[in-house]
Amino acid sequence: MEKSLRELAELVEGRVEKDGSVKVNGVAKVEEAKKGEITLAVSEKFLHKARQSQASAVIVPLGVKDFSKPVIQVKNPRLAFAQVLELFAPQPPRPSGIHSTVLMG
Numbered sequence: 251m252e253k254s255l256r257e258l259a260e261l262v263e264g265r266v267e268k269d270g271s272v273k274v275n276g277v278a279k280v281e282e283a284k285k286g287e288i289t290l291a292v293s294e295k296f297l298h299k300a301r302q303s304q305a306s307a308v309i310v311p312l313g314v315k316d317f318s319k320p321v322i323q324v325k326n327p328r329l330a331f332a333q334v335l336e337l338f339a340p341q342p343p344r345p346s347g348i349h350s351t352v353l354m355g
C-alpha cells in the first residue's frame with residue numbers, strides 16, 4: 251500500500267509542510283527508517299536523528315520549523331504515529347472453516 255503525505259495528514263488531522271505528494275509505503279523507527287517510510291520525532295534528540303535519517307517524511311509536533319524533510323505537524327504526534335502505523339500494519343490471517351471444538355445443535 252502507498253499513501254501520499256497529504257492523505258496521511260488528512261487521516262491524522264495534521265498539516266503538511268513541504269511536499270504533500272511524497273509517497274509513503276511504510277512506518278519505521280527513526281534509527282531504521284528508509285526511503286518511502288515515515289517516522290516519528292518528538293524531542294530535539296529525535297528531531298536531529300530524523301533530519302539525518304533516510305525517512306521520506308516525519309511526524310512532528312506543531313510548531314516545528316525549518317525542517318529539511320516533508321513533515322506532518324500534529325497536536326499529538328504519538329497518537330498520529332499510532333494511527334499511521336495501524337494503517338500500514340498487515341492484518342493477521344483469519345483461519346477459515348469451522349473449528350473442531352464447535353458444537354452444532
